[in-house]
Amino acid sequence: MAFSNSSLVSCTRISPNKNVGRTHSIDTVTIHCVVGQTSAESLGAFFADPDLEASSNYGVGYDGKIGLYVEEKDRSWCTSSSANDNRAVTIEVASDTYAPYKITDAAYSSLVQLLADICRRNGIAALSWSASRDDRLSHRVNMTAHRDYANKSCPGDYIYEREAQIAAEVNRLLGTNGAAAPAARQDTSGGSSDIKEVQSWLNGYGFALEVDGVYGYYTRTALTKALQKELNNKYGAGLVVDGIYGSCTAGAVRNLYNGCVSKPVKVLQGLLICNGCDTGGLDGIFGAKTEAAVRAYQSKKGLCVDGIAGRETFRALCCG
Ligand SMILES: [Zn+2]
CATH class of the missing domain: 1.10.101.10 (PGBD-like superfamily/PGBD)
Incomplete structure (x- = not known):
């Protein structure tokens, strides 16, 4: 699998907080909220601190600008799950510091563009979301959530309640409809x-x-x-x-x-x-x-x- 990075990035600051390489191909995306209306640059400066021991592949600032902190070929330290972060592209999006951790319209529309770009380059035909934590944890869908792996509200209810809508908008850009996407692992009893x-x-x-x-x-x-x-x-x-x-x-x-x-x-x-x-x-x-x-x-x-x-x-x- 050849890895690449998004050309939508306008600021790059590679974080030391990562594992070089991945143990799994990219087939998942995980959206996070920053809990702060930061810029892509200041989020990059934040993740540059090795003592923080945290990072994400990408960040989306309040103004919609996109930063790259961990190249897609590498595993970010983002979702409190090695298994998830080895297969996911992780994205931190600038948000309010209080519930429901709203993100700006500019950040939202950049996020949708970035996700479509990630899907195209990694051969992900469509995004799919499920309200069932079990579906997400077992990767029956390809959008996962930080709150499933740790006692956190991340990605915040504002994003969480819009995950299906985000998937639909990305799939429209990809030219695929939601019906073509996962959720559809019908019969799991033994298989054929x-x-x-x-x-x-x-x-x-x-x-x-x-x-x-x-x-x-x-x-x-x-x-x-x-x-x-x-x-x-x-x-x-x-x-x-x-x-x-x-x-x-x-x-x-x-x-x-x-x-x-x-x-x-x-x-x-x-x-x-x-x-x-x-x-x-x-x-x-x-x-x-x-x-x-x-x-x-x-x-x-x-x-x-x-x-x-x-x-x-x-x-x-x-x-x-
Ligand atoms: Zn998170």
């Missing part, structure tokens, strides 16, 4: 061995999926990325591998039908298996069973039932 096979195969691409047989947000995003990679490999499509099935990816999809043998067929089979269809295997060979699976899926989704997997079938599979 066929889906586990798909997840193990996807991890061969370098993903770090939990092989749990549960088809959720991360597995679907990994499948879309695998599709993009294979379209690049086979057809030189030149797609950005971002896990978002947009117009460029749709434009690069070729029709797959009985008799085709290719890596894109294998991705198709992975998508079908995760959607509960029996393809007769995960082997990259489009045979009678894979055709039957395509037909069954097209019928279920109200698509033209022709047994040929093209743009619309892939769109339905990749966008849920």
Whole structure:
């Protein structure tokens, strides 16, 4: 995983309070409140003190200016949880010093822009929030909260009550709708061995999926990325591998039908298996069973039932 930092940053002051490197890829964001209407510069000066033993990846000042204090490649000391901070990009936002720790409109709109930028660069297709602490702690959603890990009110009720709205605004910028986002890990009872096979195969691409047989947000995003990679490999499509099935990816999809043998067929089979269809295997060979699976899926989704997997079938599979 190649890490980068946001180009929206206008002030950089790298904090000594961090671990160099991460033990997990970035798949989560955690928004915090500063408890003070500070600027990005003064927050950087605050985190520059090694005795503080605290930091965040980014900060958003009261005026909307954005600071970088811990590069995304490194783990910040922000959320009272090593496990969370190893996978999350953490953002401190200037806020009032009193409940509900309101943030300014300028800070809010910069926060939304920064989050969309973080998602784009890290292959996060959409943000999702849940009011259930359990969903957040188990990473069924990809927005977490400091108050879940420590006896704190952070991020303050002002932000906390707007997390879903923030996710919706970010997803609008990303061109994905909230329905495409997590919350959707439907059945967690044991999972399916066929889906586990798909997840193990996807991890061969370098993903770090939990092989749990549960088809959720991360597995679907990994499948879309695998599709993009294979379209690049086979057809030189030149797609950005971002896990978002947009117009460029749709434009690069070729029709797959009985008799085709290719890596894109294998991705198709992975998508079908995760959607509960029996393809007769995960082997990259489009045979009678894979055709039957395509037909069954097209019928279920109200698509033209022709047994040929093209743009619309892939769109339905990749966008849920
Ligand atoms: Zn916090």
